[in-house]
Amino acid sequence: MAKDVSDRVGKGVERTGPFTTVSGVPIERLYTPEDIADLDYEKELGDPGQPPYTRGIYPTMYRGKHWTMRQFSGFGTAADTNERFHYLLKHGQDGLSVAFHLPTLMGLDSDDAMSEGEVGKCGVAIDSLADMETLFKGLPLDKISTSMTTNAPATILWSMYLVVAEKQGADWKKLRGTIQNDILKEYIAQKTYIFPPRPSMKLIVDTFEFGSRHVPQWNTISISGYHIREAGSTALQELAFTLYDGIEYIEWARRSGLDVDEFAPRLSFFFNAHNDLFEEIAKYRAARKIWYKIMTERFHCRNPRSAILRFHTQTAGCSLTAQQPYNNIVRTAIQALAAVLGGTQSLHTNSLDETLALPTEHAARIALRTQQILAHESGITNTADPLGGSYFVERLTLDMEKGCWDYFDRLDAMGGMVAAIEQGFPQREIHDASYDYQKAIERKEKIIVGVNEFVMDEEPPIDTLLIDESVTGRQVEQLRKLRETRDNGRVRQTLEALREAAATHNVNMMPSILDCVRAYTTLGEICASLRSVYGVYEEPIF
Amino acid sequence: MSEKIRVIVAKPGLDGHDRGAKVIARAFRDAGFEVIYTGLRQTPEQVVHAALQEDADVVGLSVLSGAHMTLCPRIMDLMKKERLDDVMVVVGGIIPDQDIPKLKECGVAEVFQPGASTEDIVAYVRQNVRKK
Numbered sequence: 001m002a003k004d005v006s007d008r009v010g011k012g013v014e015r016t017g018p019f020t021t022v023s024g025v026p027i028e029r030l031y032t033p034e035d036i037a038d039l040d041y042e043k044e045l046g047d048p049g050q051p052p053y054t055r056g057i058y059p060t061m062y063r064g065k066h067w068t069m070r071q072f073s074g075f076g077t078a079a080d081t082n083e084r085f086h087y088l089l090k091h092g093q094d095g096l097s098v099a100f101h102l103p104t105l106m107g108l109d110s111d112d113a114m115s116e117g118e119v120g121k122c123g124v125a126i127d128s129l130a131d132m133e134t135l136f137k138g139l140p141l142d143k144i145s146t147s148m149t150t151n152a153p154a155t156i157l158w159s160m161y162l163v164v165a166e167k168q169g170a171d172w173k174k175l176r177g178t179i180q181n182d183i184l185k186e187y188i189a190q191k192t193y194i195f196p197p198r199p200s201m202k203l204i205v206d207t208f209e210f211g212s213r214h215v216p217q218w219n220t221i222s223i224s225g226y227h228i229r230e231a232g233s234t235a236l237q238e239l240a241f242t243l244y245d246g247i248e249y250i251e252w253a254r255r256s257g258l259d260v261d262e263f264a265p266r267l268s269f270f271f272n273a274h275n276d277l278f279e280e281i282a283k284y285r286a287a288r289k290i291w292y293k294i295m296t297e298r299f300h301c302r303n304p305r306s307a308i309l310r311f312h313t314q315t316a317g318c319s320l321t322a323q324q325p326y327n328n329i330v331r332t333a334i335q336a337l338a339a340v341l342g343g344t345q346s347l348h349t350n351s352l353d354e355t356l357a358l359p360t361e362h363a364a365r366i367a368l369r370t371q372q373i374l375a376h377e378s379g380i381t382n383t384a385d386p387l388g389g390s391y392f393v394e395r396l397t398l399d400m401e402k403g404c405w406d407y408f409d410r411l412d413a414m415g416g417m418v419a420a421i422e423q424g425f426p427q428r429e430i431h432d433a434s435y436d437y438q439k440a441i442e443r444k445e446k447i448i449v450g451v452n453e454f455v456m457d458e459e460p461p462i463d464t465l466l467i468d469e470s471v472t473g474r475q476v477e478q479l480r481k482l483r484e485t486r487d488n489g490r491v492r493q494t495l496e497a498l499r500e501a502a503a504t505h506n507v508n509m510m511p512s513i514l515d516c517v518r519a520y521t522t523l524g525e526i527c528a529s530l531r532s533v534y535g536v537y538e539e540p541i542f
Numbered sequence: 543m544s545e546k547i548r549v550i551v552a553k554p555g556l557d558g559h560d561r562g563a564k565v566i567a568r569a570f571r572d573a574g575f576e577v578i579y580t581g582l583r584q585t586p587e588q589v590v591h592a593a594l595q596e597d598a599d600v601v602g603l604s605v606l607s608g609a610h611m612t613l614c615p616r617i618m619d620l621m622k623k624e625r626l627d628d629v630m631v632v633v634g635g636i637i638p639d640q641d642i643p644k645l646k647e648c649g650v651a652e653v654f655q656p657g658a659s660t661e662d663i664v665a666y667v668r669q670n671v672r673k674k
Contacts, residue, residue: 102556102607106583114585117612118556191558191582231561318561322656355656356638357608431564438565442659451657461639467608541581 018445022276023234024436025399031391039394044289048343048384052292054285054397055385056343057308062381067339068346069371070147070312074099074124075358076471077478078134081124085139087361093368095177097147097348098135099123100157105192107153107527110475120471122358123149127479128522132160133167142170146177147222147312147346152194154181155203155509156526159517162215178219178268178312181207184245184417188426190227191539194527197418199502199534201252203509208253208263210510219268221249222312228426229272230318232434235283236400238272240407241417241426243290247408248417250299256506260299264306271344273335274316280335281387282396284342287311289397290404313339314348320355324450325462328352333370340374341387347371357464424540479522486520494519495529502533547671549600552580552589554617557607562634566602569660570667575600586613590620598629599671605635611644618649628672634658 012029019027028035039045046052049059058064071093074081085096101123103115109127110119119125126132136146141164150157158179165175183200186193193200204221211220225242233241246267253263269287273280291309295301315335320328329352336349349367351359359367375381387393414420421427440446447453494516501512516526551567553560560582567579578596580589593601601621605613614633621629633645634654642653651670654663 106556108556114556114583117609118607121608122557186558191560193558230559232565355636357636431568434561435565435568438569438660442661448657452659464638539581541579 021235021279022274022446023236023279023433024440025234025236025279031395033391035391035395036398039398044398045388045394051296051304051307053288053308055388057288057310057345059384061343061384062340062375063384066375066381067344067371068094068145069368069375070095070097070346070348071364071368072097072099072147072149072314072348073359073364074101075122075465075467076120077125077475078131080120080471082135082137082139084361084364085135088364088368089139089144091365091368092372095145095147095346096139098149100148100150101125102192104157104523105150105152107156107194107523107531109479109522109524110472111479112524116472119475121467125471125475126157126160126523127475128482128520129160129163129517130478130482130520132157132164136161136164140170141165141168142174144176147180148177149180151180151183151186151190151192152200153523153527154179155207155513156517156523158207159510159514163514163517172215174217175215176217178222179207180224180270181221182224182245182270184248184421185224185227185242187421187537187539188228188241188245189231189233189430193537193539195530195534196537197421199530200537201249201418202256204249205253205256205258206508206510208249208266209256209258209508211266212258212263216266218266220263220266222268222270223249224270226270226272226314228430229274229316231430232318232437233430234433235274235276235279236403237407237426237429237433239283239287239290239400240404242269242271243287243294243404244408244411244417246291247294247298251416254299260295260301261303261306264295264299264301265303265308269309269311271311271313271339272316273313273339273342275319275331275334277334277338277341278393278396280338281342282393282400284311284313284339284344285385285393285397286400286404288343290401310345312346312348313342313344315339315350317350317354320350320352321448321451322355324456324459325352325356327450328354329366329370332367333374336370336374337378337380340380343385353462353464356462358467360463360465362463482520482522490519491516491521491525494521495525498526498529499533502530546574546576547600547667547673548576548578548596548598549602549667550578550580550589550592550596550598551602551604552584552592553582553604554584554586554589554613555605555607555609556583557605558582559606560604562606563602563604566604566634566660566663569664570602573664573668575667586616586620589617590624590626593621593626593629594624599673600667601629601631603631603633603635605633605637608636610635610637611641614645614650615648621649630667630671632663632667634663
């Protein structure tokens with residue numbers, strides 16, 4: 001017996017590999033001081049709160065304050081979701097995060113023919129200011145922070161939020177929150193685009209300018225890798241494309257005459273947390289360091305806050321399984337652990353039932369409790385960057401950084417991200433990675449518990465949330481009433497002014513969109529108007 | 543008559559989650575099928591038009607938005623109207639268990655839920671397709 005063990009150790013017998021990360025990166029048997037021999041602590045790491053922020057952006061990290069627990073939610077009508085918001089806040093959630101239904105994300109009203117079957121399904125139905133007023137009923141907007149996942153119509157939904165605040169008597173200067181507003185990753189990965197890249201980029205620059213002047217605490221963009229990863233990218237691709245999207249936004253804003261320090265402190269990021277614990281932690285640590293270098297060396301920012309990368313994390317929906325869904329609680333906990341060990345500023349943990357439907361209240365509560373257990377029971381919040389100095393984690397962090405600079409060189413050579421998207425480059429890279437991953441699962445090189453191993457023939461079904469089919473009827477009826485009772489003359493005027501502004505070069509679109517919203521012009525009407533000037537994007541099939 | 547199995551891979555509905563559709567399209571191609579991917583946000587009319595135009599043997603629909611119970615029956619109705627009854631329709635995506643019998647009732651041959659392997663889907667199509 002003892003001899004067997006020593007033989008095994010002596011010969012170095014290992015299981016059949018491959019020993020690779022979830023992204024397919026080979027991992028060594030052992031990491032030693034040699035792997036980080038050249039690592040200069042001051043230059044490459046720095047204490048938490050010190051450049052290049054590899055170890056975190058605050059000196060105290062979670063000793064100062066836990067991350068914001070921010071669960072993304074939205075379904076049915078605004079009234080349904082308002083009720084869920086109150087429930088989540090009552091159970092200890094810190095901030096709100098709105099999921100809009102697909103018609104809203106695509107700039108369509110609930111009564112549009114294309115909206116049929118989609119109303120209230122993947123999020124909450126918002127057609128006009130009236131719905132937004134209901135959504136935030138009883139919630140003082142100057143006291144909570146709100147994240148809104150909206151991209152192509154971000155200017156419109158943000159305007160609705162600002163007008164609700166205005167009506168509550170809340171000072172815009174006190175409003176805190178985020179609009180996702182990241183169209184590049186839509187062309188790359190999630191595909192909820194409306195307009196072509198050029199006008200879309202202009203609208204985003206308009207929000208940077210408007211926000212910095214009128215809503216200074218608002219994050220006007222959340223540059224997102226989440227969806228890139230969900231579309232099947234590797235961890236490195238997620239990081240490289242996301243940070244390069246950041247570079248692209250800054251280039252466009254500078255070209256339109258903005259100074260980088262005017263808006264860069266309000267740029268925020270959003271990353272995925274997948275199953276591979278150490279690869280993910282390395283990704284977050286590398287992200288902060290690379291962004292610091294980009295901002296100081298490429299853009300020569302003067303405000304130190306411009307060089308600090310703040311990010312939200314969501315656990316990986318694509319890693320969850322429909323089979324044996326309770327196992328998803330464990331996956332989510334590991335992913336959330338990665339996000340916290342990586343120094344996230346806010347976190348959404350997925351519910352166990354998300355591969356089946358929108359979460360039930362029960363599943364959503366377990367997801368929130370997972371974060372609370374990490375924060376209050378695990379002890380990982382006692383010290384900043386507990387893995388700093390690990391031979392393995394530092395090596396992975398350095399490799400992740402190197403891989404990013406290589407991608408940046410290629411993207412620079414293509415003429416930037418918009419050009420790369422037009423050539424289909426990031427789309428192809430992601431598709432190849434997702435296909436390789438699927439094949440690795442089918443060859444059982446990657447084991448997914450309950451899917452290609454440890455399978456159960458009979459599984460008891462679990463309760464899932466059913467979206468009441470009467471949602472469409474109720475929403476469409478409200479919309480019909482709104483169109484009857486509002487001042488339609490004013491609606492026409494605001495739409496006319498909007499079209500004029502859109503057709504004029506260099507006019508910030510926010511004021512005319514705000515006027516449309518105040519007149520209860522619907523999201524669909526505003527988008528139709530903008531489409532008539534900007535056109536629509538058709539994806540080339542690569 | 544072509545020897546190859548001709549498949550339309552289509553994404554009806556508003557969601558843009560095309561990872562599954564593109565992976566299965568490529569798996570069909572690697573299996574030697576002739577594959578036409580329609581792109582995103584196809585109306586039922588567009589899907590059926592493509593099936594007709596391309597003389598498809600199989601239509602694969604990918605829906606992740608929850609709108610499958612509105613879109614799939616409509617596509618099946620239109621297929622019948624166009625006398626495309628011999629074209630096999632398979633559906634993949636976020637489809638809850640309780641909707642599967644209803645989809646099969648209106649003529650969908652098979653439903654593949656998350657976790658289905660591309661090999662199983664390819665094998666199913668090979669065994670069940672009625673080659674014209």
